[in-house]
Amino acid sequence: MALPRTAPEFDVNAYMAWEEDQPERHEYLAGEVFAMSGGTDAHYTILGNAYAGLRVALSGTPCRAFVSGMKLRIDRADAVFYPDVFVTCDARDRQPEASLAKQHPSLIIEVLSDSTAAFDRGRKFELYQQIDSLEEYLLIEQDRKHADLFRKNSEGLWVLHPAGEGDVIRLESVGVELGLDGLYEDVEL
Structure with a gap:
């Protein structure tokens, strides 16, 4: 006899x-x-700078940038997250049924904090890798000018492209370049 749930x-x-x-x-x-x-002043300033740079650069393209209030659903991982910033260029994410959650990002950006860095670099990245459309994952530190861009290569392997002060981050997935220094504009380190 089965037990009741x-x-x-x-x-x-x-x-x-x-x-x-x-x-x-x-x-x-x-x-x-x-x-x-909640996040710190630095966290929200960096994610705002990333979103603003992408929003301007993607104007007039089929790609749309979203900031932390939009859900990203990963059916294969049975997960729904709120990435800090992400970009989708997929027409399926512009359909009415995708108004509450997107599923086909090309780029995901997370601003690291002490409480989330290990998860963002580890398990969350593992789950994000189950998204077929995802080509790049950018992790931006909030306490020093440094970012790690992971880009999926033609063999499906994720290759690290670190960026430091004065570097330009080339986001090939969406055809945009962001200066690392610009991501930290108005951030006191």
């Missing part, structure tokens, strides 16, 4: 419906929900 299953569709009514944002991973913490 003691807790209702919280699947991705239940999460999506529930999340729409929440005052704070939550990420979802395999049935678990995690509240998102």
Whole structure:
């Protein structure tokens, strides 16, 4: 005889419906929900600078940049995240059914913090790699002028392209160059 289920299953569709009514944002991973913490002045300034640079550079193209309030759904990983910034050029992400969550990014950017850096570099990157359309993953540090760009090569391997002070980051996935110093404009290190 089967035992009754003691807790209702919280699947991705239940999460999506529930999340729409929440005052704070939550990420979802395999049935678990995690509240998102706030960021620092530096964190939000860097992500704002990245978004602004991409928004201007992508104007008039089929690509759209999104900032941390837009969900990214990864069905293969049974996950929904709020990346700091991401870009999608895929027409499927412009359809009405994609108004609450996108699924086909070319580029994802995360601004690292002490509390999220290990997850962003490790498990989250592993989950992001399950997105077929993803070509680049940019991690920007907030306490020093440094970024790590991971680009998927023709063999499907992720190659690291580090950037430091004075460098230009070439985002081949979206045809944009961002000066690292510009990402840190108005940030006090």
